[in-house]
Amino acid sequence: MSQLTHLDSQGHAHMVDVSEKDITTRVARAEAFVEMLPTTLALITHGKHKKGDVLAVARIAGIQAAKKCSDLIPLCHPLMLSKVSVELTPELELNRVRIDTMCKLNGRTGVEMEALCAASTAALTLYDMCKAVDRGMTITGLRVMEKQGGKSGHWVADASVVGNA
Structure with missing residues (x-):
């Protein structure tokens, strides 16, 4: 594994200087799951939740x-960001x-964290809106599924990892 880029030689955290990196199209996709009772899922899918859509x-x-x-x-x-989809x-x-989330831009640094933030916040919002009817919901499987662009190129997650049924 390569050296951690957010730590300097003394181990202090710092923001990485990306000014010398090439501008490329960068895309990242992430996923998460919110598991719930069948009755909770039915409320959501049938538009019957009292808090709306x-x-x-x-x-x-x-x-x-x-x-x-x-x-x-x-x-x-x-x-x-030039594109965000959830x-x-x-x-x-x-x-x-x-x-499933996707973030895209033309820039000097990747968008994996933005895709993960989108997935986790969408999951937390779903939980928040439904917690009154199902406190036992769980949020699982948060991960980067794919990244493209930059020096490291194209990477795709192993499809056999937990979260893919």
């Missing part, structure tokens, strides 16, 4: 989180909602 609110929260990532993660660079898909047979 849970999936729409979670989608907007995820998009907003990607845009605010550098405010939350101390050493992340503020980025000019898709929430009910998986009825597994009693869960799958959250």
